[in-house]
Amino acid sequence: MDEKVVRYKKNSNDIHVLPPSPYTEVPKPNVRREKLSVENEETIQTKKKLEKTKKNFLFDPRRKTFLGRSSLNWARLAAFYTVFYFCLGMFFVILLYVFALILDREVPTYYNKDSTMAVRTTATVVGMGFRPQPMVDDSLIRVSNDLYEQKRIASSLRLYRDVYLIQKTDAKAEPCTELDPASELVPGTACSFSWFDIVSTQDHPCSDNNMYGFKHEEPCVLVKLNKVYGWTPTKGPLPIHIQGLRNIHNNKSIAKPDVYITCDGTNPSDRDAQTEMVYYSLEKPSGSSKYGVIPNYYFPYRNARDHVQPFVLVQFKNLPLHRLISITCRAWSPGIEHETRGMRGMVAFQLYRSQVAEKLIKDDN
Missing domain, CATH: 2.60.40.1660 (Na, k-atpase alpha subunit.)
Incomplete structure (x- = not known):
């Protein structure tokens, strides 16, 4: 809508509306400021979502999970690794026991020229x-x-x-x-x-x-x-x-x-x-x-x-x-x-x- 200029005559009740001047500048909207405000709002929303995601990852009250796992899930995981490492440890102990049985306590397996002593010398x-x-x-x-x-x-x-x-x-x-x-x-x-x-x-x-x-x-x-x-x-x-x-x-x-x-x-x-x-x-x-x-x-x-x-x-x-x-x-x-x-x-x-x-x-x- 074109801007109109209103002027009042002195000692007169008549009002004259003049057409706008072709030299008058029309103010433009601040696009950069509006863009920054939109970006700030998006950043704030993103931070809020991240904080909420972190809190939910540590403990989600709706799903009742801790670090993404329920209590039953954690119990199953703990039981699995307990049995796994126990079996692994027992396997290692059995190997040591077998090695100790076949190892001579008096005579070394390799010595003198058959050992590493003779690697760099005759x-x-x-x-x-x-x-x-x-x-x-x-x-x-x-x-x-x-x-x-x-x-x-x-x-x-x-x-x-x-x-x-x-x-x-x-x-x-x-x-x-x-x-x-x-x-x-x-x-x-x-x-x-x-x-x-x-x-x-x-x-x-x-x-x-x-x-x-x-x-x-x-x-x-x-x-x-x-x-x-x-x-x-x-x-x-x-x-x-x-x-x-x-x-x-x-x-x-x-x-x-x-x-x-x-x-x-x-x-x-x-x-x-x-x-x-x-x-x-x-x-x-x-x-x-x-x-x-x-x-x-x-x-x-x-x-x-x-x-x-x-x-x-x-x-x-x-x-x-x-x-x-x-x-x-x-x-x-x-x-x-x-x-x-x-x-x-x-x-x-x-x-x-x-x-x-x-x-x-x-x-x-």
Whole structure:
């Protein structure tokens, strides 16, 4: 409908209606505002529907469902999974039981060359260990004149000795010799061997009375081979390093290949700082300055309950003060390979000697 302009004449009652001017702008409706209002209404309605859907999903009062399931449906589901997991667990237990029945508790299924030990080498990997080792992840042995430190580290070695290096009176063990080696023992029987076969008296430098050498700052370190089932030193020529120590120079195969233990500084600087060493072993319980020996007739290890792993005690004398020395001990035998990266046939540890000031010692006393 066209807009008309109404005008009034002054001092007159006549009203004149004028036609609209062609230059007058007709106001247009705000389309954008109307569109936004419609969109807002739709958004609000959508949010309300979502909230209602969430509430109904958690709990729908009309259908009486929780998370989309009725109480009866939940009960059936719980019963099904209870029976399912119970049967699955019983199946797993039965498999373990059958596996335990067919598994030999004394002899491993795969060992030595048939095991993963021989994957990257032609020989069985023989590892070594040392004691005392107060911390499992630490290879540092502290030597000090502090009485508390001496007792602490001596107690660590004493505990290891009492648990692993002393056979009980009722132990199932027999003496092993060159004529009666461990390979001829009845299964379950061990060789007679104990800590006291090497440290026979309390006057021994590595005795408990001397705190295993720590009392006089001359520590005794126990070096041993790890237990490897069925491993026996193989026949062959004596290692060149041991030939030099024994003044034997030939490449003939030896009939009785013993295992020799030697220790030396890891680096040239360690060898320069290294001082006198004494090896106490079954061959020479009184001590040797060249090497220690583990007799061949104590092998193989066959998982006997009362087995005591043979060892060598290495005493370090006149250690320099406030100097960290890295020591590497090696086992020598025709069938033992040495590899530094994997520590095959060797073991490494550090020695550090320090002294507490006299005033502090008096205060502690």
